[in-house]
Amino acid sequence: MKNLLSIKNLACFALVFSFFGCMDLDESPYSELEESNFYNNELEIIQATLRPFTHMQAWLSWSGQNGYYYHNELSADQVAWPQKGPHGFDGGDHIRQHYHTWTPQEGRLANTWSLMWTGVGYVNSAITDIQNIDPESANISQERLESLVAESKVLRAYHYMKLMDLFGNIPIVTQVGEPQNPATASREEIFAFVESELLENVESLQPLSQSLLGRVSKAVGYAMLSELYLNAEVWSGEPRWQESIEYADKVINGEGGALMGSMALDQDPLGPFSNQNELSPENIFQFPFSRENGFGYDWRAFYSGFSNMAPALDVNYSGWNAFVVIPSAFDEYKESDIRKQEWFLFGPQYRFGTDQPILGSEEYNGQPLVYVNNIRRNTEGQTGEGSMTDGEENSGARFHKYRSGTQTDENYLENDFVIYRLTEMYFNKAEALMRLNGGSATAEAVDLINESKSRYFNDEDWTEASYTTATLTLDELLEERGREFIFEGKRRTDLIRFGEFTTGTWWDHEPSEDFRTLYPIPLRQVQTNPNLEQNPGY
DSSP: OOGHHHHHHHHHHHHHHHHHHHHHHOSOOGGGGOOOOOOOHHHHHHHHHHHHHHHHHHHHSEEEEEEEEHHHHTTTSSEOOOOOOTSSGGGGGGHHHHHOOOOOOOHHHHHHHHHHHHHHHHHHHHHHHHHOTTTTTTTTOHHHHHHHHHHHHHHHHHHHHHHHHHSSSSOOOOBBSSSSSSSOOOHHHHHHHHHHHHHHHHGSSSOOOGGGSOOOOOHHHHHHHHHHHHTHHHHHOOHHHHHHHHHEEEEEEETTTEEEEEEEEOOTTTTTGSTTTOOTTEEEEOOBBBBBTTBBOOOOHOOOOGGGGGGTTSSOOOOOOEEEEEEHHHHOTTTTOOOHHSEOOOEOOOOTSSSSBBSSTTTTBBBBOESOOOOOOOOGTTTBOOOOOOOOOOBSEEEEEEOOOTTTTTTTTTEEEEEEEEHHHHHHHHHHHHTTTOOOOOOOHHHHHHHHHGGGGGGGHHHSSSOTTOOOOHHHHEEEEEHHHHHHHHHHHHHHHHTTTTTTOOOOOOOOOGGGOOOOOHHHHHHOTTTTTOOTTT
16 A cells, blocks of 8 residues: 555655765754755645655654654663673763763764754755745645645754753754854743744644645644643643643544544554555654665664574574663563564564574574573573673563564554554543542543553453542653553653653663653764753763
8 A cells, every 4th residue: 555655755756865964064064054045836745744744754763863852762671782791882872871870972962963954954955945935836725835834843843842851951953054053042942932833823723634645744833832732841841731631632532534434543563664664553753764675674773683583583684683672671571561572573583484493693602592681691501680881692681562464564664653642642641630630530531541542452351450539649640651552762751751861770770860751962062063052060
């Protein structure tokens, strides 16, 4: 079906260009692009709106570079990149993320800043160009043109929301190259800018449908507003729980459209992440990757094992054996939880469809490879918790939430990367209801979380696994949110909102300083732009 979706094909073509066109980053990404006016018809205008979105994969999803995803997951309590023998030390980058000891000199953080601001430059350029188009000469209605401008402005608001999340106090730049050295605005000002951009443009967006796959639809705008207001107390100093509920409800009720006609939770635990996940009834916003169109979704670098694991999945890709599940996070799942059974690789590994063991290539060279829920030197007799520098090739449960399919599958590696799905709106609403109720669960909040969670237990186990107003505490909601959205790039933000990011303790991690809820502005940016103010503590 994917090769029939013209917007899918167009977006994937742009993704290929984006991947090769976003590698050379200069020191002043606010002025990355110059204006051009080559938009003579609706197709070319749509290309202009898609170009910034396709660049976004370079900083938002794990298939790109060391961007937002890397920092929002590796600093949290679920995913780590420990050193495994001689592999993965990488100058201590990933260890500093885990221990919250990063500095303004981090190269990966500088890369993230440049990638994200380059994205802002792309959006600003598109907005300027589209606003200058004469609708009559481009054979497009004024209403349609305004809708495409609104799409770009909402996408720009998303960029700013994520920049605000990571860095807090940042500049507001809406024109390419103007000013050349923008001054820092407060986080409260950034929040107000994002809110106004969303509110002024969301109703001009088109409703979500199959033709809007990979586009900024009305449902996407509503989901962004729900997220914005859910985090308003952290980002602006003022709680806005009721507004988060309001916009979550708009998505839940289908007011923003739906991919499959109506919004609904996907009853297949793998459905939202499958290689046909453009058909999942709960997906709202996703990158339209497509191998058939030259840019298949690629999680191999961070999440795939070495080449010896390719036969286990019957795939033709391998990776760096990098990211693993933190032991304390894996322990959060009950054995009866279908998510634990389906979303991870754990235990003995076998060649696909056989009982022939996969053999190790490092510490377990020539021996059966068995993924274990600890990170320590078991081959050397080490016991206890281990540490970020004590890993082996089989340390930790592994990622299996997205499935590429086997090499003979006609949809092999056709997975889209999901940014928003309906389940998140259920969790947003439940949390906001509880916050408004003094932290205690309401019956409606319990029903929302139980409706999500019940998909993952059989009838026999559900009685024990289900929540009541007494058992669904805020602490438990944070844990259940972690179980549900593991690997989806959201965990640091959630921990901060619940007050656990710098105060919490998890595997090989002790509490850190409060200022670590923000990353530093990269040193090179502070040095080259005298109007940037460094965040406190750095």
